Amino acid sequence: MSVQDINAQTRQAYGIDDKVRGGVVVTNVKEVSPAGEALTEGDVITEVQGEKISNATDFRAVIDRLHSGETIRMYVVSAGRGNNPIQGYRFIKVP
Secondary structure: OEEEEOOHHHHHHHOOOOOOOOOEEEEEOOOOOOHHHOOOOOOEEEEEOOEEOOOHHHHHHHHHOOOOOOEEEEEEEEEEEOOEEEEEEEEEEOO
């Protein structure tokens, strides 16, 4: 899975609403993977394991502390339909 900081270009490319503050955007995820079952390209991750995520550095710092077999809890904002983003927790088991 790859993520990037949210900026003007990623907002435009993935249709991220201006109301979404902080977080990182998922730019690539393998469909046949634990992450691929819970996330899609363009999803915005704003929290991991209870820690707010402001940028890719924050995201990597939290992910690097995880161990194989743990379940990750992420708060994710997805585009949804129209102006109604879908928000909520997603759970991914670390391989």
